[in-house]
Amino acid sequence: MTTLRTPRLTLRRWREDDVAPMAAINADPEVMRWVGDGSARDRAATEDGIAAWEREWEQRGLGPFAVEVRETGRLAGMAGLTVPDFLPEILPAVEIGWRLGRPYWGRGLATEAARVVLDFALRDRGLARVVGVHAVGDAASEAVLRTLGMRPERETTHPAYGLPLCVHVIETRCA
Numbered sequence: 001m002t003t004l005r006t007p008r009l010t011l012r013r014w015r016e017d018d019v020a021p022m023a024a025i026n027a028d029p030e031v032m033r034w035v036g037d038g039s040a041r042d043r044a045a046t047e048d049g050i051a052a053w054e055r056e057w058e059q060r061g062l063g064p065f066a067v068e069v070r071e072t073g074r075l076a077g078m079a080g081l082t083v084p085d086f087l088p089e090i091l092p093a094v095e096i097g098w099r100l101g102r103p104y105w106g107r108g109l110a111t112e113a114a115r116v117v118l119d120f121a122l123r124d125r126g127l128a129r130v131v132g133v134h135a136v137g138d139a140a141s142e143a144v145l146r147t148l149g150m151r152p153e154r155e156t157t158h159p160a161y162g163l164p165l166c167v168h169v170i171e172t173r174c175a
Helices: 017-027 043-060 107-126 137-149
Strands: 009-012 064-069 075-082 093-099 130-134 153-156 166-170
Touching: 009 075, 009 107, 017 043, 017 075, 043 075, 043 153, 064 093, 064 107, 064 137, 075 107, 075 137, 107 166, 130 137, 137 166
Parallel strands: 093 130
Antiparallel strands: 009 064, 064 075, 075 093, 130 166, 153 166
């Protein structure tokens, strides 16, 4: 079972006791503003989401991690890798993403989590290309992607919601 560590965070697989804190994060409209159609999600949707993330791990050997603050042991949110099936025009691809509760914003934790996930993708999983997709206007996510060294590749539209999206990419090549 894969566990990643940074100075302040532990990224690990999901546990039953993660449902309630992740449901609280997903119920916050400000957290969910840039996710999907921007709607908050209830506990049942969170349970379904975590189950889907665990299926990603079982079927593909990658998925979103639970992000835990090492000092407190509290769940801060999620960060990890998924296949962006909702955007067939960018496939094949693996997408990096994250979602943290508001108490964890503005402290560099999203960047810290995303950096260790990107390293996991490129080094441990041997991926040559990773994408990051954010809603146009989501300056915080764009800043994290740029800090990771990802460059804008294209704009597209979310097929289900009609919202403009920006796709960033990082690629590794043999010399």
